[in-house]
Amino acid sequence: MNEKTFSEELRAWADINLLNCIGVDECMKACPVADPSLTINDLNESTRDGGKVSAESLKFATDCVQCGRCDPVCPTGASRSVMALRLKEKMVDRGSAPDYHSKYFALKGYDKSWVRRKGFSHAMKTKWKFSDRERARLLAKHIDKEDFAKSEYLFYFGCYIFSKEESTVQTLAIAEKLGIDYEVLGGLTTCCGWPSLMAGRTDEAEIYHKRLSEDVKKSDPKYVVTGCAECFSSLRKIKEKYNMAFTPLTTPMWLNMFDDKLGLLKSDEKVTYHDSCHISRKAGLPKPARDLLGKMNDIVEMKRSGAKDTYCCGYWGLGGDPKIIDGIARSRFEEAKETGADTMIVECITCLEQFNGKEKENPGVKVRDIVEFVYSRMNIE
Amino acid sequence: MKRYVIIGSGVAGVTAAEELRRRDADAKITIFNNEPFPNYFRAALAFYIKDIVSEEELFGKPPEWAVDNHIHLVNDKVHVIKIGEKEIVTEKGYVEPYDALLIATGASAFKPPVNGASLDGVMTYRTLVCVNRTLDFIRKRRAKTAVLVGGGILGIEMAENLHSLGLDVTVLERGSRIVELLFDETGSSIVKSEMERDGVTVMTSVETDEITGENGIVTGVTLKSGETIPADLVIFAIGVRPVTTILENTLIKVDRGLVVDERMKTNVDGVYGAGDVTLRHENGEMKPCRTWLTAARQGITAAINMTGGDEKFTEIFFNASHVYKSFYAIVGKFNSAEGDGVSHLVLPCCEGGYSKLVFENKKLVGGQFIGAIRHAWQVYHALEQNLDIDPATLSIPEGEELIKGLPALPNHII
């Protein structure tokens, strides 16, 4: 086990990156949110221990979506995204973190609002009982549950178990068709800690990671599968930190293991694929989703794609500047349109929700989830 | 109230000042600076030349830095150090007493005393001033061809800059291969072929005899072989010399550089050194500084000791930057040759890249990398955590970029 706290680890990494920064400004040129007038010297001074935080850097820290576009472009191999996380942390230390985070936590859950969270889960279950039988059948019993059977696969849905998208239900429907042995972990009690991180609350993230590691242990799975890129990052993190034996998988990685059983139907329609920053870039896994899609369709790549170059979806805008967030999403739709494909496939539920929310303003490209796409092309029986 | 004086506002000097301030909130800290610009990112000069960063963006600290941190930044050259009186005197006649003094005067580019070295259009590559002078010269003279004397890392960097400005560039290297201090033969040849693909001429095993000129302006370089290479611009990049002129008539020991011990202390009480000006005693060897991160770290070590702490300078050497159009990194004992317990492991990495790990008696000790600089940080973290790494367990899984079997970094996970 790695003895350092998450915060210590980040700080050590940010510190050496700062010392090593030679000021070439490549990170800021690659960044989708930084204002061009923000200089590296201001940012470094704001980030370093003891340095004064400027108003410009504070806005930047709030807007940073942690996409990591800044990381591969640095000739010193430094990670501005980690330095930005350190700046977010500093913002919390100074008490100047904007309050949208607390609104988010009121719903998504931190220990203090336990009662409210239970209430939320209950309300969702009741709603599904009357309106959505599939959800009631497949999902309701797993929400915030305590007891788990030992199983080979654990589907980790975290807070997106409540998502209105079909991804969760279809994932389990596929699992049932494949006849695999699985458990499900989801609900507000099993947050992956990502919202805390985005808010610079690393101590909170640490608590969530610890709890997640304990929850995962309960079913002692060989594989933990998730359709959310941030959840996937947290799984990789706890595996490393707590020396756990499971293998974290994205949904495409999981589906690729069964490609001979899925009976995927081919089509001539060209599709384009939006890489998740966390999966393609940070985890360095741009291939699995492409392999999976390649079994059904031809992929036409967007101008900015793959591990190094992919561009953020704009996230769901956890309080960042809405003008920036909308602009980012729009540029993604435009690039997708330029490929000539009518469909843009995504593998991460966060990207999916973000794009679906912006589809009306950006007509011409249909956004589809990779699980839903596979589901529609399966020919199992 | 303690008084600290720092000579030189390069990275070693300013990082020391920040550390002094962190450790002593009340001290009087004064930095003297000899360039017309305060601290700037020297290592980003290439990006300034290529017009990617502006002069303003080149500054290493925000304009309010000195005021915010209560540091007196004085633009005046230190002229004399009076060890007995514990004070310094500047060119303008300003006297500043100190309790502890840090000499961080850096290094200057070396121009050899060959014929023609003082002709107009014969330049070096170290400061913003000399870069601006070079750019002016190119513009005014409409320079089309350039010769770089020296195939080290800075020579190659300047060759790239000038090539991107549209000049026809030739690099002259005395040794048998370029960037010899950083890479093994494979590494050097990767860089060389990248340059040649771009049309940059690289000549190795050639020696410069003299610089030719007409009407006081450079026209070319004559080699010892008798061959003359015409050039509108000649740049010497054959190494640097520590700036020690102000130490000449003092008791402070200089031997090709300011001599410091592991605590960055000189032979004189209360006088410290950090950065490119120093030569450091380490295990019977004399080590120059040469790089940005080492200079910054030395500044920190010096500051800790100046404020009464007791800290030895130790580092896992790390240097990463750009070489021609690629990124490179060198870590730890990156240049130990094979044999005598030392073995190398070359991993397949990326197109046009190089990833070589160095083991000493089966223990990972360093590596050299072109393109694959994330591997370099993985090695750095393995060294930092003192991990036992068995070379046989290392691999790069298909479709992935990182070395499996070495630690991942926070930014790969979060």
Ligand SMILES: Cc1cc2nc3c(=O)[nH]c(=O)nc-3n(C[C@H](O)[C@H](O)[C@H](O)COP(=O)(O)OP(=O)(O)OC[C@H]3O[C@@H](n4cnc5c(N)ncnc54)[C@H](O)[C@@H]3O)c2cc1C
């Ligand atoms: C073009 C270029 C590119 C480089 N690129 C890289 C890179 O990519 N990566 C890397 O690691 N390293 C790089 N280096 C090396 C790196 O920049 C140096 O190692 C580092 O700057 C050393 O810092 P320093 O503070 O010791 O010295 P300096 O930066 O030289 O600063 C010393 C300062 O002291 C001042 N001074 C001298 N005498 C006096 C006096 N009597 N009174 C007052 N002030 C005085 C000088 O004017 C100067 O401003 C590069 C160097 C150059 C020139």
Ligand code: SF4
């Ligand atoms: S992580 Fe993304 S948003 Fe944050 S600094 Fe880097 S490029 Fe900008």
